[in-house]
Amino acid sequence: MxxxxxxxxxxxxxxxxxxxxxxxxxxxxxxxxxxRLGLVGExxxxxxxxGFSIINLISKPGYIASGRVSFQGDDISKYxxxxxxxxxxxxxxxxxxxxxxxxxxxxxxxxxxxxxxHAHAGMSGSAATEICLEKLQKVYISSPLKRLNQYPHEFSxxxxxxIVIAISLLTNPGLIIADEPTTALDVTIQAEIMDLLLxxxxxxxxxxxxxxxxxxxxxxxTQRIAVMYAGTIVELxxxxxxxxxxxxxxxxxxxxxxxxxxxxxxxxxxxxxVMPGLAKIPPGCPFSxxxxxxxxxCRSTRPTLDTKASGNQVACHMVD
Amino acid sequence: xxxxxxKPVPPTSDPLVRIRxxxxxxxxxxxxxxxxxxSGGRIRREKxxxxxxxxxxxxINEGETVSVVGxxxxxxxxxxxxxxxxxxxxxGEIHYRGKRIDHLPESKLKPFRTxxxxxxxxxxxxxxxxxxxxxxxxEPIRFHQPSIGAGDLKTKVAAVMEQVGIDPDWQNRYPHEFSxxxxxxISxxxxxxxxPEFIVADEPIAxxxxxxxxxxxxxxxxxxxxxxxxxxxxxxxxxxxxxxxxKVAVMYLGxxxxxxxxxxxxxxxxxxxxQALLSAIPKLGQAFSHKKLTGDVPTPIRLPGGCVFxxxxxxxxxxxxxxxxxxxxxxxxxxxxCHGVAENWLEG
Amino acid sequence: xxxxxxxxxxxxxxxxxxxxxxxxxxxxxxxxxxVSAFAAPLIAPHNPYDPSTIDIMDAETPPAWTDxxxxxxxxxxxxxxxxxxxxxxxxxxxSIIIGVGAVFLQAFIGIVIGLVSGxxxxxxxxxxxxxxxxxxxxxxxxxIFIGAIFQMVFGVANYEKIAAPLLILIIGIAEWPQYxxxxxxxxxxxxxxxxxxxxxxxxxSKLRIMWRHILPNTLSPVLVISTVxxxxxxxSEAALSFLGLGMPLTKPSLGALITAGFEYIFSGSWWITILxxxxxxxxxxxxxxxxxxxxDYLNPKLYKG
Numbered sequence: 001m002x003x004x005x006x007x008x009x010x011x012x013x014x015x016x017x018x019x020x021x022x023x024x025x026x027x028x029x030x031x032x033x034x035x036r037l038g039l040v041g042e043x044x045x046x047x048x049x050x051g052f053s054i055i056n057l058i059s060k061p062g063y064i065a066s067g068r069v070s071f072q073g074d075d076i077s078k079y080x081x082x083x084x085x086x087x088x089x090x091x092x093x094x095x096x097x098x099x100x101x102x103x104x105x106x107x108x109x110x111x112x113x114x115x116x117x118h119a120h121a122g123m124s125g126s127a128a129t130e131i132c133l134e135k136l137q138k139v140y141i142s143s144p145l146k147r148l149n150q151y152p153h154e155f156s157x158x159x160x161x162x163i164v165i166a167i168s169l170l171t172n173p174g175l176i177i178a179d180e181p182t183t184a185l186d187v188t189i190q191a192e193i194m195d196l197l198l199x200x201x202x203x204x205x206x207x208x209x210x211x212x213x214x215x216x217x218x219x220x221x222t223q224r225i226a227v228m229y230a231g232t233i234v235e236l237x238x239x240x241x242x243x244x245x246x247x248x249x250x251x252x253x254x255x256x257x258x259x260x261x262x263x264x265x266x267x268x269x270x271x272x273x274v275m276p277g278l279a280k281i282p283p284g285c286p287f288s289x290x291x292x293x294x295x296x297x298c299r300s301t302r303p304t305l306d307t308k309a310s311g312n313q314v315a316c317h318m319v320d
Numbered sequence: 321x322x323x324x325x326x327k328p329v330p331p332t333s334d335p336l337v338r339i340r341x342x343x344x345x346x347x348x349x350x351x352x353x354x355x356x357x358x359s360g361g362r363i364r365r366e367k368x369x370x371x372x373x374x375x376x377x378x379x380i381n382e383g384e385t386v387s388v389v390g391x392x393x394x395x396x397x398x399x400x401x402x403x404x405x406x407x408x409x410x411x412g413e414i415h416y417r418g419k420r421i422d423h424l425p426e427s428k429l430k431p432f433r434t435x436x437x438x439x440x441x442x443x444x445x446x447x448x449x450x451x452x453x454x455x456x457x458x459e460p461i462r463f464h465q466p467s468i469g470a471g472d473l474k475t476k477v478a479a480v481m482e483q484v485g486i487d488p489d490w491q492n493r494y495p496h497e498f499s500x501x502x503x504x505x506i507s508x509x510x511x512x513x514x515x516p517e518f519i520v521a522d523e524p525i526a527x528x529x530x531x532x533x534x535x536x537x538x539x540x541x542x543x544x545x546x547x548x549x550x551x552x553x554x555x556x557x558x559x560x561x562x563x564x565x566x567k568v569a570v571m572y573l574g575x576x577x578x579x580x581x582x583x584x585x586x587x588x589x590x591x592x593x594x595q596a597l598l599s600a601i602p603k604l605g606q607a608f609s610h611k612k613l614t615g616d617v618p619t620p621i622r623l624p625g626g627c628v629f630x631x632x633x634x635x636x637x638x639x640x641x642x643x644x645x646x647x648x649x650x651x652x653x654x655x656x657x658c659h660g661v662a663e664n665w666l667e668g
Numbered sequence: 669x670x671x672x673x674x675x676x677x678x679x680x681x682x683x684x685x686x687x688x689x690x691x692x693x694x695x696x697x698x699x700x701x702x703v704s705a706f707a708a709p710l711i712a713p714h715n716p717y718d719p720s721t722i723d724i725m726d727a728e729t730p731p732a733w734t735d736x737x738x739x740x741x742x743x744x745x746x747x748x749x750x751x752x753x754x755x756x757x758x759x760x761x762x763s764i765i766i767g768v769g770a771v772f773l774q775a776f777i778g779i780v781i782g783l784v785s786g787x788x789x790x791x792x793x794x795x796x797x798x799x800x801x802x803x804x805x806x807x808x809x810x811x812i813f814i815g816a817i818f819q820m821v822f823g824v825a826n827y828e829k830i831a832a833p834l835l836i837l838i839i840g841i842a843e844w845p846q847y848x849x850x851x852x853x854x855x856x857x858x859x860x861x862x863x864x865x866x867x868x869x870x871x872x873s874k875l876r877i878m879w880r881h882i883l884p885n886t887l888s889p890v891l892v893i894s895t896v897x898x899x900x901x902x903x904s905e906a907a908l909s910f911l912g913l914g915m916p917l918t919k920p921s922l923g924a925l926i927t928a929g930f931e932y933i934f935s936g937s938w939w940i941t942i943l944x945x946x947x948x949x950x951x952x953x954x955x956x957x958x959x960x961x962x963x964d965y966l967n968p969k970l971y972k973g
Contacts, residue, residue: 017683042529156617186391187556188613191600213530216602243604257534259563260604266541268534268563274499275529404869426871433871446862450884459880460870510866 002073004207005031005054005175010067010077012046012053014278015060021278023049023062025231028305031175036201036208038218038239040254041228044275047211050228051177054209055088072174090120093168097180099160103152110148113167120171135166139196158189165196175207182217194221215255219243227251230275230286233305237312247314249291285317293318334418335379336518336550337403342412344373344395344402370620372398374574374628375412377647380552382517385544387553387561387582389597390571393620396554399571400520403552404438405429416518434464437511441523443503447495453506454491457481460514476513483546484509484539501532505539512543520552525560537564558601562586570594573620573628576647580654590650591658592633592666627659635660684965694957701951705761712754713742717919722749728937744939746925747932748917755925756944760951762921766835767902771894773840774901778847779883779890785848786855787878796852799845807842807904811913814838828916835914839901850893854886888966895959899952906948922948 012024023046031037041047052058054069056079069077076087088094096102104112113132117123123131129148136144139162152160161181168176178197182190198221201208212218218225218239225242227235227250235248246252253271255261262268273290276282282289288298297317305315349367356363372395380386388396402409405421414422421432440446447456457477462468468476478488484505486498495503504524511519521540525533541564543549555561561568565582570593578591589595596613613632618624624631630640639659647657660666676682685691704711715721726749732742743752785795818834819827827834858864859882867877906923908914910930915921917928922944929940 017680042531186617187558188391188596188600189617191602194602214602215530216604219604220602254530255604257531258604259537259559262563266564267538270534270538271531274501274532401865406865406868426873430871433869436869438866438869440862440866442862446866448863448867448881448885451881459867459872463870463872507866514870 003030003070004033004035004072005029005209006068006070007050007054008068008070010050010053010069011065012049012058012062013065014062016279018279022065023231023278024053027067027231027233029226029233029236031207031209033174034201034205034207035224036198036210036222038222038225039209039211039228040213040215040218040225042213042254042275044230044277045228046231047228048179051094051179051209051211054177055092055094056084057088057094086120089116089168090171091173092175092177093171093173095161095164095168095176095178095181098184099157099164100152102164103160105152108149108151109163113148113170116167116170131170132166135169136163138169138200139163139166141166156189157185158193161185161189161193162196165193165200169200169204172204173206175209176201177209177211179211180213181210183212183214190217197221215243215258227254230281231278232286232315233313234287234315235312236305236314237310241310241312245310247308247310247312247319248287248316249293249318250287253290285315336382336417337378337380337552338413338415338418339376339378339380339399339403340413340415342373342376342399342402342414343410344398344407345410346370346372368621371623372574372620373402373409374623376571376574376576378569378576378579380518380550382550383544383548384566385551385553385564386567386569387555387565388569388571389555389558389561391556391597391617393573393617394571395574395620396571397522400438400522400552400554404436404520405432430464434514435516436518436520437514437516439504439507439511439519439521439524441526443500443507443527444495446507447503447510449495452492452494453486453498456495456506457491457510457513460510464514480509480513481506483512483543500528501535504528504532504536508536508539508543512547515547516549518550518552520554522554523556524553526555526557533560540564558586558598570597573618573623575628576655576657577629578654578656578658580652580656584652584654590654590656590661590666592635592660593629627657635666637665681965685961688961690957691961694954694961697950698954698958701760701947701954702764705757705764708754708757708761712751712757713740714751714754716750716755716758724749728932728940730937731939731943743943744937746929746940747937752939752943755920756922756947759920759922759925759944760947762832762915762919763902763905763923763948763951766832766839766905766915766921767898769833769836770839770843770901770905771897773836774843774897775847775890775894777840777844779851779886781844782848782851783855783878783883783886786852787859787874787882792852795848799848802842803845805842807839808908808911808913810842811835811838811908815913828918831915831919835905835908838908839904842904843897843901846893846897847890850889851886854889855882858882858885892959892963892966895955895962899955899959902948902952902955922951 007027007029010024010027011022014021014023027050029037039047039050049058049062053064056064056077058064064077067077068075071087071092076084079087110132114124114128117128117131132148133144136147141147141159141162155163181197182193185193194217197208200206210218210222222239224237225239226233227242227248229250235242235246235251242251243255246255256269257271259268271290276286282299284300285298285303288294291298295317301317303315303317305313308314308319347367347369356365376399378386388399390396398407401407403414409422412422413420416432416436421429447453454477457480458473461473461476477491481488481491486502486505486509498506524540525536528536537560544551553561553565562582567579568582568585569579570577570591572593578585578589578594585594586598589598618631626642627640627645630636633640637659643659645657645659645662647655648662649655726741726745727747729741729745730737731744732739737744741751743756745751746755781795785792814834864877864881867881905914905921906926909921909923910927912927915924917924920928925944926941926948929937929944932940
């Protein structure tokens, strides 16, 4: 069956004055129709860059150096600006971290929603309003008719994020890319929003690419997880497996550093060192300078993402 | 479980820091022109007041780690800053080692400044971008010990940098040349430079990556052991709080809902808000099972009457709407402000 | 110092500067103008201020490249017989001195008031209202008042002696609110930041915090508006001189020269007003272009690739 989203050997570079830096290194991923994939990593790993490059939103000095992105069978990495505009916000929607940045503070919700419908579906007037109300109800916003005439600042953070989700649903997209959608929200609101996203993906049969650094959230919402480090995917597999039996040393370290995993001791398990900046990635395996299992081959040869005995894909020489 | 990780602290007669009925409001009305509002056909003058902290009482014993948790708008950051004298409270008292320190003029407060310090949340904004880190560390030492010699000063700065894991040779670098985790270490070094006893940490790891969080937390706990520090730890990350605290205080809209030992709070939360908060924490590998709270979070400008939580509480009754609950002490030492608990009509 | 120079040579600033033709061409032209203006006593072929060297018979000689021009006066002479090139060089010197001097004064007053206004809430309102009042007085009005009063009290001859410092004073006082507002906006943003709170937790005094912590962080916008303000100040002085309120004809600035020559356009001696005009435009243009470049460079959001 054709995949909803298929990323093949994607490389995204940044042309800096000191040289070219590779932010996304040979990444291959797929998302099935209705599947929820989590992209996990710390800041600087390249996950946001990857998310943006799917819909070609990378701005200079970044650019897609090579690779392919296909969506519903079309190669969208080669699309022109105009063709891409037909995809963004229409067939693929994106949700960002801070709803106050996504929503225009000087336009009412109604105008912003109808704008989207007008641009992509050519609708306006009462037909458009119908759809807006329907979507607002789907995200459990009460008195939707009244809300259409309100401005973003009249809503709380959680409600704004719901509105952003509603806007992203307007055109019945096949895929939603959510970049840290709940990081800026309180814990209780976060739980509600993630719950909502989960429910919507199931009922609307939408694919979800959830980009986050929060392992606990991703473990509750996604079916598969891809772990990213310094621009590469180091581990990829079903959520259950990754959370309970991680294989790659970085994934193990990341999970082990959580307070829940400190066991009886007061000290947390820390990974020594820091993730290297793009200019300082070591040759060979990018994790080699922090790994406790490092061998010579790790320092010289970059491991590829291969399927290992467990069934997961892991990029590590030390795992069979 | 928690007691094994965190060293239990024998109660001394006097707490290091005693906070009694602290109230802090912010008047954001603006100039008198901004206050005029047209309503009901007449022009009236309205004051807008943010009631950030409304009557908090808390004891912090020497050597303890007391955490204050709550969501945005609950007033925990305001509480932290008021305790350190950055804001004068409207009413209430703050005692340090038995001496009253709220409302002291800056000159009298100066000797206390060496004993109480603060670590901030944002590693990017907590260091002066135009000052090399060596100078940032020298400044507090020189301010409190004006007669210190140049050699001694240098030694002290190098020592404190090594303690937090930063190479002293990097003294002449600017903050932007360090990573977020390193900047946070430098902030901690700045707080340590004056040999404090009491450190208020306002979300010190919230802005850091997971693997760096572990490093910084370990550092803070090591330093606590080495120097006998007392921490007031402000955070919204409950799993971290569970791991490092002796006592936990839960705040909602400026009021203390529940104050209990970490073990008691996480195993048997009594206050409905605490229960909802704990159930909302995403647990690794488990499905969602959180208690949905009805309604929106009210703002600290227009506080609900009666119990501040009643608009979202599933157990709320008439009394909750009318009367502010008085904090009571339970048998295990937990202090809680809830009519339902006091009168025993909460289920579970 | 060697290390600093190495750092500068390898810096982003120099790199982008050398890559942008507008930047380095403007800079070169500006340097040529400034150096020749200040080297006027050394390089000017004549001394326009020494009455003994000026012969009224030489008046209105056209530039050297025309038929009636001579080599002695490369750009011709003005209506009093002064060599145009020399007078323009000296005049440019005066224009630059007044422009830069006025900006220093504006910046000084503005920074102090902006700092105090932004950091000490109680004084904010009153200081900003004073700034508003100041802005509502037009520079020309102030110049007329002060100029007229001075001439009345001290006589015209004395006025000519202190015209330059007086102009610096007038333009400096007229424009300080620009700086005050810019600095105040920066201060309001910086004082919320945690490093300022940290300084208060240490116990530092308000004065020390303002001077050592906040001020250095407000200087970037000050730099950006300063280039524009220098250009504006030079233009203001030119305008004032054009209206007869500025530099006297005995020690003319470029603006005064333009004025002096204005009526002669119709009688055919176009060079008396046009040549200083071109020089003035060129000076202001390169200052503005450089200022634009600096502003773009300091803007972190613009693409640098």
